[in-house]
Amino acid sequence: MSTHPVRLGLRANLAQFSLLVAVNALVGGMVGQEQTVLPLLAEREFGLTGYTFLLTYVLVFGLSKATTNYLAGTWADRFGRRPVLIAGWLIALPVPLMLIWAPDWGWVVAANLLLGVNQGLTWSTTVIMKVDLVGPRQRGLAMGFNEAAGYGAVAVTSALAGYLAEEFGLRPAPFLLGLSYAVIGLGLSVLAVRETREHARLEAAAHPTDGSAAGHARLTDRQVFTRTTVTDPALSSASQAGLVNNLNFGLSWGVFPLLFAGAGLAVDRVGILVALYPAVWGLGQLATGALSDRWGRKHLITGGMLTQAAALALIALVDTFGAWTVATVLLGAGTAMVYPTLLAAIGDVAHPSWRARSVGVYRLWRDSGYAAGAVLGGVVADLWDLRAAVWAAAAVSLLSGLGVAVRMYETHRRG
Numbered sequence: 001m002s003t004h005p006v007r008l009g010l011r012a013n014l015a016q017f018s019l020l021v022a023v024n025a026l027v028g029g030m031v032g033q034e035q036t037v038l039p040l041l042a043e044r045e046f047g048l049t050g051y052t053f054l055l056t057y058v059l060v061f062g063l064s065k066a067t068t069n070y071l072a073g074t075w076a077d078r079f080g081r082r083p084v085l086i087a088g089w090l091i092a093l094p095v096p097l098m099l100i101w102a103p104d105w106g107w108v109v110a111a112n113l114l115l116g117v118n119q120g121l122t123w124s125t126t127v128i129m130k131v132d133l134v135g136p137r138q139r140g141l142a143m144g145f146n147e148a149a150g151y152g153a154v155a156v157t158s159a160l161a162g163y164l165a166e167e168f169g170l171r172p173a174p175f176l177l178g179l180s181y182a183v184i185g186l187g188l189s190v191l192a193v194r195e196t197r198e199h200a201r202l203e204a205a206a207h208p209t210d211g212s213a214a215g216h217a218r219l220t221d222r223q224v225f226t227r228t229t230v231t232d233p234a235l236s237s238a239s240q241a242g243l244v245n246n247l248n249f250g251l252s253w254g255v256f257p258l259l260f261a262g263a264g265l266a267v268d269r270v271g272i273l274v275a276l277y278p279a280v281w282g283l284g285q286l287a288t289g290a291l292s293d294r295w296g297r298k299h300l301i302t303g304g305m306l307t308q309a310a311a312l313a314l315i316a317l318v319d320t321f322g323a324w325t326v327a328t329v330l331l332g333a334g335t336a337m338v339y340p341t342l343l344a345a346i347g348d349v350a351h352p353s354w355r356a357r358s359v360g361v362y363r364l365w366r367d368s369g370y371a372a373g374a375v376l377g378g379v380v381a382d383l384w385d386l387r388a389a390v391w392a393a394a395a396v397s398l399l400s401g402l403g404v405a406v407r408m409y410e411t412h413r414r415g
């Protein structure tokens with residue numbers, strides 16, 4: 001039994017909050033080890049040429065992560081946050097070893113199934129734990145730090161993996177990064193992370209339970225799923241925008257390295273471009289998460305989706321390193337406007353007693369976007385070409401932003 005007093009707020013929980021930021025950086029790094037290297041590995045070592053087949057690893061990753069996100073929210077309420085986090089790190093350990101030793105593409109797909117489970121359990125849990133700790137006043141800031149750490153690590157590791165691949169080959173050097181991340185993440189989670197479920201219970205005790213959107217404390221799993229997916233305009237709008245956002249990321253994961261390399265760029269320059277998108281995305285969230293606490297959620301989400309649409313159109317139009325640099329920075333900025341703000345909006349609306357489940361449902365739909373991006377990118381690229389796949393994502397992003405503008409209500413009530 002913990003002897004630490006249960007208090008809400010960033011300052012009161014700064015040590016644990018900072019530790020969870022570091023843990024989520026390691027979670028993001030597990031994805032970053034793959035981003036630059038796997039598409040090139042598919043072509044150069046396994047001889048894959050069909051884009052739809054090549055993107056199977058993104059599809060499997062997205063489906064397993066999306067499903068695990070939903071289960072992570074339910075398990076976090078039932079068993080506690082910390083056990084779910086530790087389980088996620090245990091599942092991460094074999095992933096880099098499978099990628100290093102893979103004799104055929106099936107091993108890569110299987111490794112990404114496990115990676116999706118790892119990401120669903122660990123990333124979902126760090127989100128839930130940070131929201132537990134900070135309470136209602138600083139959710140946007142908390143999500144900004146969480147997502148900045150995760151996607152900043154994706155960016156740094158993507159660039160570093162590209163460098164290692166250029167210097168030492170596609171295997172094993174880039175994947176030794178992931179192995180070190182998994183070992184450190186497991187150690188920190190076992191030895192230093194504390195349970196946060198009592199913080200959610202403390203907030204729930206003072207939370208309204210009337211007929212307002214913030215109320216309805218006693219909801220079944222089916223009711224939480226329906227509310228988050230369909231019936232609540234803010235929750236469902238956040239779910240569809242999250243899905244489209246990660247559709248773009250999933251498509252970029254499989255398509256961008258091939259598009260850039262096809263223009264004659266060296267692997268290390270491809271790694272820089274692939275890293276810029278999550279780097280701007282990650283760092284930008286430090287500002288946008290806090291801004292959403294001041295300005296509100298809806299307009300940042302709408303503007304972010306429209307900015308992503310414009311950036312994708314630019315990527316499809318240009319063909320030089322300099323122009324792609326501008327476009328990927330713009331894509332990262334649009335994503336930074338959206339990512340922490342969507343999670344903060346879920347926290348605004350969902351009651352503390354079912355918030356973990358609502359986060360799980362939202363992340364189920366959001367990370368289904370990886371699979372949707374793999375299918376859209378693979379099918380369109382096979383039917384036409386890589387640029388057509390990017391144009392398709394731009395069109396979907398435009399429709400998503402317009403949908404948020406029409407349907408979503410403002411969720412953040414200052415004061």
